[in-house]
Amino acid sequence: MNNxxxxxxxxxxxxKDSIQKLEAEIPNKAKxxxxxxxxxxxxxxxxxxxxxxxxxxxxxxxxGIPANPEYAVLLDAxxxxxxxxxxxxxxxxxxxxxxxTKFLSAAALFKGDTPWDILSKNIRTEVGMPxxxxxxxxxxxSEMNSGAVITRKETKQKxxxxxxxxxxxxxxxxxxxxxxxxxxxLANGLTDAFMHVLEQYMTYPMGALLxxxxxxxxxxxxxxxxxxxIKNPKDYVAASNFMWSCTMxxxxxxxxxxxxxxxxxxxxxELTALFGxxxxxxxxxxxxxxxxxxxxxxxxxxxxxxxxxxxxxxGSIDEKAKAAIIKTEGFLHExxxxxxxxxxxxxxxxxxxxxxxxxxxxxxxxxxEHKNLTPDKVETIVKMSY
Amino acid sequence: MNNxxxxxxxxxxxxKDSIQKLEAEIPNKAKxxxxxxxxxxxxxxxxxxxxxxxxxxxxxxxxGIPANPEYAVLLDAxxxxxxxxxxxxxxxxxxxxxxxTKFLSAAALFKGDTPWDILSKNIRTEVGMPxxxxxxxxxxxSEMNSGAVITRKETKQKxxxxxxxxxxxxxxxxxxxxxxxxxxxLANGLTDAFMHVLEQYMTYPMGALLxxxxxxxxxxxxxxxxxxxIKNPKDYVAASNFMWSCTMxxxxxxxxxxxxxxxxxxxxxELTALFGxxxxxxxxxxxxxxxxxxxxxxxxxxxxxxxxxxxxxxGSIDEKAKAAIIKTEGFLHExxxxxxxxxxxxxxxxxxxxxxxxxxxxxxxxxxEHKNLTPDKVETIVKMSY
Numbered sequence: 001m002n003n004x005x006x007x008x009x010x011x012x013x014x015x016k017d018s019i020q021k022l023e024a025e026i027p028n029k030a031k032x033x034x035x036x037x038x039x040x041x042x043x044x045x046x047x048x049x050x051x052x053x054x055x056x057x058x059x060x061x062x063x064g065i066p067a068n069p070e071y072a073v074l075l076d077a078x079x080x081x082x083x084x085x086x087x088x089x090x091x092x093x094x095x096x097x098x099x100x101t102k103f104l105s106a107a108a109l110f111k112g113d114t115p116w117d118i119l120s121k122n123i124r125t126e127v128g129m130p131x132x133x134x135x136x137x138x139x140x141x142s143e144m145n146s147g148a149v150i151t152r153k154e155t156k157q158k159x160x161x162x163x164x165x166x167x168x169x170x171x172x173x174x175x176x177x178x179x180x181x182x183x184x185x186l187a188n189g190l191t192d193a194f195m196h197v198l199e200q201y202m203t204y205p206m207g208a209l210l211x212x213x214x215x216x217x218x219x220x221x222x223x224x225x226x227x228x229x230i231k232n233p234k235d236y237v238a239a240s241n242f243m244w245s246c247t248m249x250x251x252x253x254x255x256x257x258x259x260x261x262x263x264x265x266x267x268x269x270e271l272t273a274l275f276g277x278x279x280x281x282x283x284x285x286x287x288x289x290x291x292x293x294x295x296x297x298x299x300x301x302x303x304x305x306x307x308x309x310x311x312x313x314x315g316s317i318d319e320k321a322k323a324a325i326i327k328t329e330g331f332l333h334e335x336x337x338x339x340x341x342x343x344x345x346x347x348x349x350x351x352x353x354x355x356x357x358x359x360x361x362x363x364x365x366x367x368x369e370h371k372n373l374t375p376d377k378v379e380t381i382v383k384m385s386y
Numbered sequence: 387m388n389n390x391x392x393x394x395x396x397x398x399x400x401x402k403d404s405i406q407k408l409e410a411e412i413p414n415k416a417k418x419x420x421x422x423x424x425x426x427x428x429x430x431x432x433x434x435x436x437x438x439x440x441x442x443x444x445x446x447x448x449x450g451i452p453a454n455p456e457y458a459v460l461l462d463a464x465x466x467x468x469x470x471x472x473x474x475x476x477x478x479x480x481x482x483x484x485x486x487t488k489f490l491s492a493a494a495l496f497k498g499d500t501p502w503d504i505l506s507k508n509i510r511t512e513v514g515m516p517x518x519x520x521x522x523x524x525x526x527x528s529e530m531n532s533g534a535v536i537t538r539k540e541t542k543q544k545x546x547x548x549x550x551x552x553x554x555x556x557x558x559x560x561x562x563x564x565x566x567x568x569x570x571x572l573a574n575g576l577t578d579a580f581m582h583v584l585e586q587y588m589t590y591p592m593g594a595l596l597x598x599x600x601x602x603x604x605x606x607x608x609x610x611x612x613x614x615x616i617k618n619p620k621d622y623v624a625a626s627n628f629m630w631s632c633t634m635x636x637x638x639x640x641x642x643x644x645x646x647x648x649x650x651x652x653x654x655x656e657l658t659a660l661f662g663x664x665x666x667x668x669x670x671x672x673x674x675x676x677x678x679x680x681x682x683x684x685x686x687x688x689x690x691x692x693x694x695x696x697x698x699x700x701g702s703i704d705e706k707a708k709a710a711i712i713k714t715e716g717f718l719h720e721x722x723x724x725x726x727x728x729x730x731x732x733x734x735x736x737x738x739x740x741x742x743x744x745x746x747x748x749x750x751x752x753x754x755e756h757k758n759l760t761p762d763k764v765e766t767i768v769k770m771s772y
Contacts, residue, residue, distance in 0.1 A: 015389025
């Protein structure tokens with residue numbers, strides 16, 4: 001097990017009808033910017049629940065944060081924060097709204113020349129404007145971590161940011177919100193959380209026995225609840241375990257003391273930037289090729305995953321490992337998540353070369369847990385995913 | 387899954403040679419009370435490492451906190467805190483030293499008449515004097531939670547206390563400290579952590595799928611590392627997983643959203659108070675009888691534990707559940723932990739009646755996850771454990 005530090009101060013308020021507890025979490029004298037997305041919260045009743053719980057504080061609204069939160073839109077919100085002397089942010093939405101709110105939290109108190117520096121120069125945020133979240137779409141885990149990914153359309157970039165100042169003060173997780181989420185988004189959320197776990201688990205065995213079992217626990221739970229959620233998103237047992245699994249998949253716990261990969265995300269982000277493919281689906285496109293290309297380096301862990309998560313007990317290490325990749329593809333296909341780039345676009349020629357060139361230009365010369373996935377290897381992985 | 391709140395702000399600093407990181411965690415201007423136990427830290431090198439890391443702050447020492455931290459001794463430490471104008475506490479030890487330090491953290495800022503009220507009136511501590519810990523004995527999980535148990539010899543009482551102000555600011559976990567722990571204490575630590583998980587898990591199935599799997603993960607890891615630790619406490623992989631498992635067993639995570647039992651602890655504390663039996667061993671004495679007495683209420687979960695933790699796949703629910711109790715006893719016996727009261731004392735006659743009477747006098751009329759273990763049932767369980 002590697003040495004690690006772990007601290008996660010976010011307060012989770014989990015369960016039925018928990019949105020009404022919002023009132024107790026926001027200081028009375030706060031001036032709140034309520035940040036949300038495309039307006040689905042006005043159709044499913046969440047907006048009314050939030051407004052009702054906020055009746056005692058002053059609230060300004062900023063809707064319209066798009067999926068893959070867009071820098072230009074966030075700059076508009078930042079202007080509102082400054083003009084209105086906002087003191088507290090409340091994200092009501094999924095990962096995109098929460099990530100956008102984290103950018104606003106950082107940018108609102110940023111002392112540098114331009115908030116773009118936070119992203120382009122990768123400046124850690126030690127103290128941000130305080131914010132809470134009401135999660136409406138389980139998937140990214142952003143509700144209990146301190147990271148965010150922001151998109152800039154004009155340059156087709158997706159860049160990460162973070163820092164200890166960007167943990168939400170609180171996050172409200174009411175699994176009942178899942179009932180009104182469209183199937184496509186539920187499938188994306190299940191895939192996203194599953195891939196988050198794999199990025200932190202599918203490397204090589206290194207004696208972090210408890211972390212491995214926790215990661216396997218989340219994978220097993222997602223596999224168990226996925227068909228139930230897709231069939232009936234009002235199934236509270238399935239919904240609550242789905243929601244808590246998504247949070248635990250990326251709140252820092254399972255990555256402590258272990259090597260992590262994240263190459264799938266690195267490559268996947270480019271597919272979103274180039275083609276606008278849903279984030280989760282880009283991961284599903286890249287993961288199988290990635291595991292096949294890096295088979296020798298990952299086969300021991302793939303075999304462990306085969307045994308413990310998929311109950312594949314027969315065969316050699318190689319056979320189990322290969323079977324596990326096929327099982328993973330099968331799981332995604334059951335969710336109606338396609339796993340080839342050509343399922344999403346016919347305009348894929350040249351994509352591998354383009355992504356490799358971007359990584360070279362950016363100086364990303366070694367991805368993955370061994371930092372040895374050079375741009376030419378990335379090119380091969382992307383071609384295998386066509 | 388039940389509704390829950392979860393917040394755990396303790397910073398964990400985990401790994402080899404992490405004691406030297408102490409310096410960065412304590413404010414420069416702090417006046418520190420270094421709290422420790424019987425002096426083993428002066429033999430195993432931990433004392434020197436701590437003192438070296440604290441060279442830049444003013445430190446007063448208070449040693450001699452006994453196992454089952456004693457109220458009278460803690461009052462002496464409290465006097466030192468007041469006389470010396472201490473501003474920060476550092477516990478260097480196991481659960482007893484850390485629990486004692488939590489009492490001091492609460493008592494140092496307590497405004498009431500007597501600090502005994504914190505225990506006797508069960509007053510929650512919202513803000514305590516800040517403190518950190520250097521863990522020298524993995525077992526209780528006190529290094530990452532906000533609870534403590536304090537003993538008062540003159541009245542033969544063990545009472546709990548807690549509150550959000552009693553999370554350590556930081557805890558340093560260096561698994562290398564395990565190398566010098568005597569076997570008896572290692573066995574106690576393994577047993578204690580195992581029983582902590584069981585108290586939060588062995589109730590009835592209620593759809594908290596992820597929490598169940600996390601609990602099972604800790605149990606599986608402890609079972610896997612226990613023989614390695616006992617054979618060679620310098621085995622770093624085993625030691626690090628043992629240490630992290632003990633912390634995760636009682637940091638609040640696995641109890642969220644599920645019913646919990648804690649009757650074994652309630653009864654076990656009385657055996658320590660009456661006979662001075664090591665805390666972990668009292669749990670080993672009570673658990674098997676408790677599970678046999680409450681078999682019908684717990685058999686579904688016992689069978690799940692049988693299947694997932696002990697890989698018992700054959701037989702009916704009842705057969706699996708019974709086999710799991712026997713497996714648990716076998717695990718404890720492998721650790722040389724006896725599971726009958728008569729293994730520890732021949733003076734056991736009347737113990738069951740005495741404990742039942744204490745519970746009646748104290749108004750503890752219903753223990754366990756169903757709050758239906760009345761004193762007469764407790765009496766039967768204790769008799770079954772003779």
